[in-house]
Amino acid sequence: MRSHYCGQLDDSHVDHEVELCGWVHRRRDHGGVIFIDLRDRDGLAQVVFDPDLADVFATAESVRNEFVLKVKGRVRLRPEGTENPDLPTGKVEILGKELTILNKSETPPFMLNVDDEGVGEEHRLKYRYLDLRRPEMLQRLRFRSKITRVLRNYLDDNGFLDVETPMLTKATPEGARDYIVPSRTHEGQFFALPQSPQIFKQLLMVAGVDRYYQIVRCFRDEDLRADRQPEFTQLDIETSFLDESTIMAMMEGMIRKLFAEVLEVALPDPFPRMSYAEAMERFGSDKPDLRIPLELVSVNDVLADVEFKVFSGPAKDPKGRVAALRLPKGCELSRKEIDDYTKFVGIYGAKGLAYIKVNEVAKGREGMQSPILKFMPDEAITTIMERTGAEDGDLVFFGADQASIVNEALGALRVKLGHDRGLVEHGWKPLWVVDFPMFEWDEKNDRWTSLHHPFTSPNEEHIPLLESDPGACLSRAYDMVLNGTELGGGSMRIYREEVQEQVFRALGIEDEEARDKFGFLLDALKYGCPPHGGLAFGLDRLVMLMTGAKSIRDVMAFPKTQSAACLMTDAPSGVSEAQLKELHIRKRVKPKTAE
Structure with missing residues (x-):
């Protein structure tokens, strides 16, 4: 239906016949001449209709904002003095010869040709399919796609395999709350949606995959902030037979390449490194903003x-x-x-x-x-x-x-x-934070918890401290920080069964519980597990930083609200009694409180 995207046209197309499809971004009637800014995902093109073609002009008079049009016309230079330097297509316009209304539109609930400052976020999320039509939002999705392409290319070129891991898995006792999925075929049993592919990517190392990556959806049922969502995307990476210095150097190279190709910014080589203790001492944070x-x-x-x-x-x-x-x-x-x-x-x-x-x-x-x-x-x-x-x-x-x-x-x-x-200084200030403690003390529950996760390897010389003094034990973990935001966190992993069991015991996970929750992992460590490590980058957060967006919701196609709800689809929502019965679930009715 189209020969070009609207945003592709420039003075090299002058005198070319083109066919465009898109939405009416703005219509202007200048006393006998009608201008329509036609918009598609690539940008805007100005189309001019004059009364010489009466039928076409009459159709142009009837169109309104957000009508879907097909236009055929000839590209010409704009008259001198009417160029728009703010548009890539600002030197040219299309003289419309044919016009077809493919579909009409009701008046949108908010204007799409202005910025989002005057539109409430809840309104934007309710009509997200309209909000995404705005050039700013489409540009962010294009930007995100470019980022993932560069990351994939880098990892492919460095011998990593893109491998999918399960979405339905086993609930584990560590980390945030799981999203639980009831099983219809296994009465009274439940799956959990993965908080991360952590265990599966370690099992892939046992399997000999050697270098793995995945752009993967993860789920955490936790309280939300501007940079948190109940479902989010990670670039997940794991590799065998490399130590932390080599892994960190490889990941630095990836982020440097990303910034060079997408933003044309040269990041430092190498990134500075700082111990966790120094970061807390000097900045009060393990993700300091060095600007x-x-x-x-x-x-x-x-x-x-x-x-x-x-x-x-x-x-x-x-x-x-x-x-x-x-x-x-x-x-x-x-x-x-x-x-x-x-x-x-x-x-x-x-x-x-x-x-x-x-x-x-x-x-x-x-x-x-x-x-x-x-x-x-x-x-x-x-x-x-x-x-x-x-x-x-x-x-x-x-x-x-x-x-x-x-x-x-x-x-x-x-x-x-x-x-x-x-x-705040201008620019980008990346660094690695290293030498994290293995554990932190949970005053409320009177026990040690993992600062990262329970599969992080302790420093070899600190393994004896797992039983005698867990608080003094440092880990082989490393976080990449950029401008005060944690881009990614990772570590060398435990690859020996006896060390993993010691860590579980330090965390108060007794042998029986460890066997129940992680028996498959402990078994896998018995069969020649290689030394391995990796990390995961928060893709939404990375795109937010690189685009300058205020929230990760502005770089996700269909995000949730602060209360983990989707206003557009009205989810979560109730289900029928028949569905609950199939799943062997009965809703508990809350007792009425006394007046």
Whole structure:
């Protein structure tokens, strides 16, 4: 039906006869001449209809926005002074000779020829098939397709095989909540949708596949954020007989190639590396945004003996931390702004936000303003100013509490201040974070949990610590971080049965439960499992970063809302009693509460 896409036309097509198909993006009647901007997935083309062809002109008068048209006409240069430099097709227009209305459209619930700022997200998601017609959204889908093509090509060229793994699998006790699928043929039994293909890709290494990848859908029944969805897409990778340095170098090469081909950006070679401990110490986060030049500075030793127990208590506590964060020219902040930042850190559990305004460093105590100065000896004040590098006009914030709370609160404050104060450097700052702890302590359940997942290999020299001191055990894990976002996480895997059993025991998974949940994996490790490792990249998150979108919902064709619902299809929804009966399920009626 068409000879060209609308967005393909330029001055090389002048005097060519073309046939176009698409939607009416905008119709303009200029007193005897009708202009129609015709839109398809490639872009816009301006079509001109004049009264010389009465039937065609009459049809053009009847069209409205979002009608589906077929146009036949001749390409010509636009008259001098009417070119549109903002459009790739802006030098030319099509003189319409034939016009067919393929389908009419009702008035859309929102305008598609304006940006999304004035349209509520729920409205956009309810009519997602219309929202996706907008050039910005189509461009993101095209961009996403280009990204996956480059990634596939790189992995194919490096000997990886694209292998599919099951969507219906076994529920496991670790990680987020599973989406459960009842079995009709196995009464009372359930499948789970995979949170990741982790175990299956390890089994593929046992099988000798050697290098595997998959662009795969994953499912997690968890609370949502701007960068989380109940179903999301991973680029999943696993390889045998390579150590972590080689895997990391190969993955760096892939991301460098991606940015070079898609964005024409040269990323550093190699990416810098930073230990987990250093990242937490300096930035309060294991995914630091290196574009922001602010850093946390520990001052436990300086404030351990001050009379102010808000500081001295955490400073003496082995699990506590007192940290300072210097904001250049922070004295410009008003009291209201400081109060707003105090409320902000409260979101992360901080009980307050102490600060010192540094008017004149050389004057010491006399050149500063703060209600906490009276609790600090001169020596402590001098040391803090030197350690933070404070200068005249700066402001120094303090956090004092459990280390986890201080890190999270000041780490988040660091990022917010960076954006609020215009301190974020332009460009891309990738790095690897390495040397993660194997475990973290779950206070609520009084047990160790995996910082990554229970199949991550410990450092060889730390294997004896699995039983004696799990908290001191480091893993062979590595995360790729870009501009404060975790692009991908991975590790070397456990490939010996006895080590996997030790890790399960450290996690409080007894032998019987381990055998019930992971018996097939433990059996596989007995049959010559090779050393192997890999990682998974969050594809939605990667596309979001590269397109500059605000949310991963803006780079997915049919996302869910914050409450994990699809407004367009009205899912989730109820099912019939007959379906429930087939699945051997009976809904439990909640008892009525007393008035």
